[in-house]
Amino acid sequence: MSDRQLNLVVDLFGCPNRCLHCWLGHMPNRSMGENADTFIMEYFSPYFERIAFYSWMREPDYCPDYQARWRRDIAISKNAVPERFELASFYRIVRDESYLPFLKSVGVEKVQLTLFGQKETQDRYVGRNGAYEETMRATDLLIENGMIPRWQCFLNEENKTEIVRLYELAGQIRQSRCPQMEFFVHEGSCDGENRKLYPIRIRKRDIPEALIPVYLGYNELLTEAECCRLLGNDRSHPTFPIGDEITLNISNRFDVYYNFTHLRDPWIIGNLKKDRPEELIRRIVSGDTFALRAAKQCTWAELAERFGDPASERVFHPEDYRMFLFNRYLEQ
Secondary structure (H helix, E strand, C coil), X not given: CEXXXXXXXXXXXXXXXXXCCCCCCCCCCCCCCCCHHHHHHHHHHHHEEEEEEEXXXXXXXXXXXXXXXXXXHHHHCECCCCCCCCCCCHHHHCCCCXXXXXXXXXXXXXXXXXXXXCHHHHHHHHCCCCHHHHHHHHHHHHHHCCCEEEEEXXXXXXXXXXXXXXXXXXXXXXXXXXXXXXXXXXXCCCCHHHHXXXXXXXXXXXCCHHHHHHECCHHHXXXXXXXXXXXXXXXXXXXXXXXXXXXXXXXXXXXXXXXXCCCXXXXXXXXXXXXXXXXXXXXXXXXXXXXXXXXXXXXXXXXXXXXXXXCCCEEECXXXXXXXXXHHHHHC
């Protein structure tokens, strides 16, 4: 039995949104069934001393009785307690007056809300009409309940002017209502649905000057051309350490993945309904999967030469660019 902690992140109920930036990738919404959590825990329990169970992978608390569900997550976890983080459902904040008191009762003081622009842009990126109004209303409700809103904005060539306006709006809210309110921007990874936004990925010269002080990791930001030069002489193989604490994403079809990147076929470790537990656990612990075996057959220099654009000024953080290149390789 392994003494590593296992975190099981399960798409038990789905998500109300279809965000264009979703790094996991779009999946159908379906309930996994009332006994799915028991089945999953019984599958892994003989092999791990500590297991934390999370009943959501996309939208937190997206189930009819989220309070009972949270208690259940804690109860079925094994020698570990799942965490709450700063994530919550803005869908539920504006629809259930009991939700924010519940979040406060479990120790949540700050909630992150994601923005892609103003009304038309926000609604289109979230994939749901009214998403912008809901995000603004959720901000109001958080402040009214003594909680801190944290606006996360994804920046690209299409929405850069709108994000500046949102930054100005956040400044007004801080000045008049909530001095602790937080705001930051970044370009996001380039896997999952966000991969499709590569053509409009922000160029470094186009980042509005007003946003540089609130740009997450701006000093580590590189152009794609700089990333290609950085990797040009790197003859090492891609590596994805599993670590002492293993986090697995489990889709609503019971497919199992590491939480490294999107949930696409090359990254599947196995399926809980089809694979024997002994074999699946062996693959998880040893890293014996298609993607990790393929990583041993290439170098970063080769990937940069084959798939990089040495003339591109699109921006990346280096680790995000590495994953972008490796996923392109896997598709071949």
